[in-house]
Amino acid sequence: MLRSVLTTLGIIIGVASVIVMSAIGSGASKQIEDQISSLGTNQLTIFPGSANVGGRQGGFGSAPPLTEKDLRAVRDGVTGVMAASGNLNGNANVVIGNANWSTQVQGVGSEIEQVREWSVVKGRFFDAREAASGAKVAVLGDTVANELFGAGDPVGATVRINNAPFQVLGVLAKKGQAGGRDQDDVVMVPISTARSRLVGRLGAPDQIGSLLVKVDPRYNITEVQADIERVLRERRRIGADKDNNFIIRNFAEFLETRNQAAQTLGLLLAATAAISLVVGGIGIMNIMLVSVTERTREIGLRMAIGARGGDILGQFLTEAVLLCLVGGLIGLTLGAGVSFMVAKLLSWPMHISPVIVLVAIAASASVGVVFGFVPARRAARLDPIEALRYE
């Protein structure tokens, strides 16, 4: 009994590590996929890069800022751009009555709904006119709405943001976490309002912090990106031999790369687990060989009373497979337990796919067949006379 448990330890550890690795790995990639879909696909983010002033390379964002004119040029001058919005972020304290909440305030255009594929569930979003005119209106993220109003309806209420009264027009749909940040902890106001009331000291009177562009899915995003780059280089008068002083980033693609990296890591870990299964299999083979030797007389007896070679082969193969399956099931339980604990303690997303469970069980059974075969065949080929005489 103890010997069997020790023997299957290799399989137990192998299967458990497969389960833990894949649970954590696919949890991570599932999280990344969720982020990709919550950020919105076919979306480009453009922001000013670093400026080179007299040979001195400035920091990130030190280049001339993007402006409303850039935005219009991109939206109207590049085919394949469906919607575009500026984005100017600041932090502010939002107050209503006795309740207050510090949050991120995003100054955005009215097209942000389309760009980020993010709609309101209550009330409405501000329109283009409100966005341009500096109206004191706001749309609350789900978290902010909950913190300030609880179960109450915020639509129509007046909140004070940095001591200025804002009328609440609507509440955004819940989006969840992305990159460890609560995306719903946000208040959206028209970008013109943000510029005049919430963000101090601007480089240009119609500055937009960054430019968010939604690309029509019918167009090739790489080509659209190249067009945008050409338009902006022209507008910013960058010579043919100079580098861009702005950055265009495709976040979904970026995350996709990270996802692939996570999957590669997962594969690597799976390979490690496979090695440990093989080591476990060698342990099984070893113990089965010992068992065949120890039970030589029993094998002789079984043959004498009519067992064919095939019966003996089947018997020992079955024992090896059962041993491995029991080990596999223990490993599965152990792996699930460890994954659960890791998920709980490190608040790491965990996902055990049924496919991996089946693969783990099939793998341990296969280990039994592969490594049980040699000992089983040795047993089946014993000469009954010799076997009966074995001491």
Next chain:
Amino acid sequence: MTDPAGAPPASEPAPGAVISARHLTKTYQLGEHAVHALRDVSFDIQRGEFVAIMGPSGSGKSTLMNLIGALDTPTSGELSINGAAVSSLDKDQLADLRNRTIGFVFQQFNLLARTSALNNVKLPLSYSRDPAKQARGDELAAQKLQDVGLGNRMDHVPSQLSGGQQQRVAIARALVNSPSLILADEPTGALDSETSLEIMNLFRRLTESGMTVVLVTHEPDVAAHARRLLRVRDGRIVEDRPTAEGSLRASVSTPRPPSSRCG
């Protein structure tokens, strides 16, 4: 040595005999040397006989037992067990023949430890190619255990049984598939004399009800319980005669199975 008594005709195997051997030889190749374990052995064993095979070690006694037990095939000569020509059978067919026809009893009992008496007795049925018999396994095994007087020990494992009881379990196992022949190799070698007597009496009762028993032993006391003695030396049968027991039985002409022969 006396001439082999009642040597059978050296031609065709006798029809109806449980064992019929004609000019059996068995030669082992040990490196450069050929070891002639059996040289031209012929005999018949009829249904219901109780035969003891005796001989010193190295006489070819074990080789003969392996051939009778269908564990091995002869180098030349004809051997038929229950009408089946052994020489022409492959390994699987030999296994099936053993399963159907032969019940083995060993010196060391060879019971599976940690397995109940009932399941030990059932074991041969698990290799039976007859599904009906497999299905009736418990019933048949229980019946045979009762026949050997262990009806109340069915759930005991070997370590909970005495040597004599273990050997009786082994005999029940040999009987469970209704074989034509019980082949017992030194069945009393590990038992005290009193228990040995019990076992030999059990064998005798079996032959009286028509079972054929072949006993391999080197103890004259044990062989004396049989009714016919085959003595083997240097690979030949040097003696084939009824034992004192057999002669006694014959002389008082007690009713016996008609097939039983006495030298």
